[in-house]
Amino acid sequence: MGNTFGFRGGLRADVADLMQDAGEHLRSSGVFVKRAVASQYQSNRTGNDEIDESSAEELRDAASYVQHNAMLIQVPVVGTARTFWRLSDEATRMIRKLALILRNHHSVCKCLAAPLQASNVWVGSAGNAKLRGARFTDKGFSVERVREDYRNLSRVLQQLISISGGDTSKLPPDYIDFLSLLTEDNLTNKDEFLVVNHAALLPLKNRTEAFLMLYDRIVKYLGKRNRAKMNRILSCLPYQDDWLDTATANAKINQWIVNVQNTKEYRKTTLDLLRLNRNVRSHLHEYGHDDDVEEILYCEWPMLLVVMEKMLHREGELQDTDIENKFG
Structure with a gap:
């Protein structure tokens, strides 16, 4: 299934390796420090809806939730005799919410006071994740502490996959790429936008809209205004x-x-690879299988949308799209 962008160390990395020492705890160090509270992420500001110690809403611990809501599901690749393992929409919703919680607190210069544990993760009736028994602090905030938060999130997500009965050797390549991003040694504040809007976390029903938007940015917008960028992406x-x-x-x-x-x-x-994907998505009704075409395209080319997104991010173009609004 192709390129996983060098996921170092495998998916069973030792927990100790994921909890590296935080380094210097000075606000002046690192690129995550100078952030305005009223940022572009204001719509996802931190609050009591993320840290939930007592709530009228019925919450289930994540271990119980994933045992009853499989994170990895096996689907037929329609048009072939093959099958493919992908993340369920319940899983991607929970994962993205956890990433958003971290990013939102990082945006106000706060990190977790202790390493995230699977027992800290709880899930509401709508499938949205919340944290219990976790505390964020601005003490010792640094770029390395931010990276440590994401490394620990990666570890917890792998634990939950196993608890849910999933086989980590069967993870789809786009999700492996997401986990690799979480453990990136050189993660920057700009990369946090990619973390919380990673294409691996898109609901299946929204992938068509996301693809067409990124296609237009690459082929139509950059094709007219900056062909050098377009060609590098292609x-x-x-x-x-x-x-x-x-x-x-x-x-x-x-x-x-x-x-x-x-x-x-x-x-x-x-x-022409992009053109075919665009044409299929733009004429779904012509052959009467609009319900399964998006899943077919994902199973056949699971890394295509991810690389389109990552290259736009690398070229400084991703935040000018509407990708953050394609996850609802």
Whole structure:
């Protein structure tokens, strides 16, 4: 399934390696420090809805929740005889909320006072995660403490996958990429935007809208205003050698291949890879399977949307999209 962007150390990393010493605890150190409270993330400000010690809402501990709501689910790749393991929408909702809680407190120069544990995570009736028994502090805030929070989140998420009955060796590559980002040694404050808006956490029903938006940013906007950026993004997209073979081998997707007008037939270029994905999503009703097409596209090219997003982030273009509003 292709590129996982060098997930170092595997998914069973020792907990001790994830809890590195915080380093200097000076506010003047690190790139996370100088942040305005009234930031661009104001709509997700910190509050009592994130740290919940007593609530009228019925909460379940995360271990119990994931035992009854599988985080990893096996789905058929329609149009083939294969199956694919992906995250459930319940899992992505919970994971993104946990990432948002961390990012929101980091934005006001606070980090967890102690390493995050699975027992700190609770889940409400709507599937939104909250923390209990966890405390944030501004004491000793530093870039390394921020990174430590995300490393510990990665560890907890892997524990919950196992508790839910999932096999970490079957994690989809886009989620492996997300976990890799959480443990990145050089994570910066700008990367936190990518963490909480990572494409691996998109609900399946929203992936079409997210893809079309990123496609427009790359091909239409940058194609007119900055072709150098567009070309750098295109050159880094995955599946360059085999995407057309994959498309023709899938009985459902192949319908868009064989029925294309001769003047616009698909060639083995990354631009045509994007064009095919756009055309399939833009004409879902033509072949009567709009309910399963998005899942097919994800299972066949699970890293495509992730790399589009990461390259836009690298080129300084992602925050000018509306990606943060595609997770509802």
